[in-house]
Amino acid sequence: xTEEKNENKVVSSKDAFSSxxxxxxxxxxxLLCFVWANEVLDLPHKMFDQPATxxxxxxxxxxxxxxxxxxxxxxxxxxxxxxxxxxxxxxTCVYCHRVMHDDGTWEHVEEYFMRNYPHDMDRGACPECExxxxxVSDGGKKKA
Numbered sequence: 001x002t003e004e005k006n007e008n009k010v011v012s013s014k015d016a017f018s019s020x021x022x023x024x025x026x027x028x029x030x031l032l033c034f035v036w037a038n039e040v041l042d043l044p045h046k047m048f049d050q051p052a053t054x055x056x057x058x059x060x061x062x063x064x065x066x067x068x069x070x071x072x073x074x075x076x077x078x079x080x081x082x083x084x085x086x087x088x089x090x091x092t093c094v095y096c097h098r099v100m101h102d103d104g105t106w107e108h109v110e111e112y113f114m115r116n117y118p119h120d121m122d123r124g125a126c127p128e129c130e131x132x133x134x135x136v137s138d139g140g141k142k143k144a
Contacts, residue, residue, distance in 0.1 A: 021079045028071030035063045 037043065039060040044050040091100040098106040107115075125133065 017079050017082050020082065021075050024075045024078065025071060028067055028075070031067050031071075032064055035067065036060055 039055060039057075042053055042055075045052045092098065092109065093100075093106065097109050099109050099112040100106050
């Protein structure tokens with residue numbers, strides 16, 4: 001029963017777009033830290049020998065609010081756009097795993113990725129296929 005539930009589960013528990021969004025938010029957090037470090041430590045005065053400026057909490061809060069707003073808009077928009085692009089990108093055959101192009105032609109998924117996203121692909125066998133191949137090779141040895 002547990003195996004059936006796992007096999008029927010199509011939605012991935014790990015969303016690749018979430019990890020991109022997390023890295024983007026991390027950049028905005030670093031910007032926030034820089035704004036506050038600049039305000040507290042007066043970095044231009046210490047690094048570039050500029051005239052000293054007093055700590056201004058309102059300036060720091062205003063810049064922080066702007067960075068947070070920009071971060072929410074940028075990360076949210078990027079996340080939703082990436083999801084929409086990938087949803088529109090693929091129509092695959094359930095049986096042969098071919099991908100349909102915009103012009104209606106079909107191509108095997110590996111060929112599609114190699115042509116559109118050229119990079120080295122590692123190939124291997126999943127545990128179920130390894131078991132199947134092992135049983136096939138063991139069956140061939142017993143018959144011989």
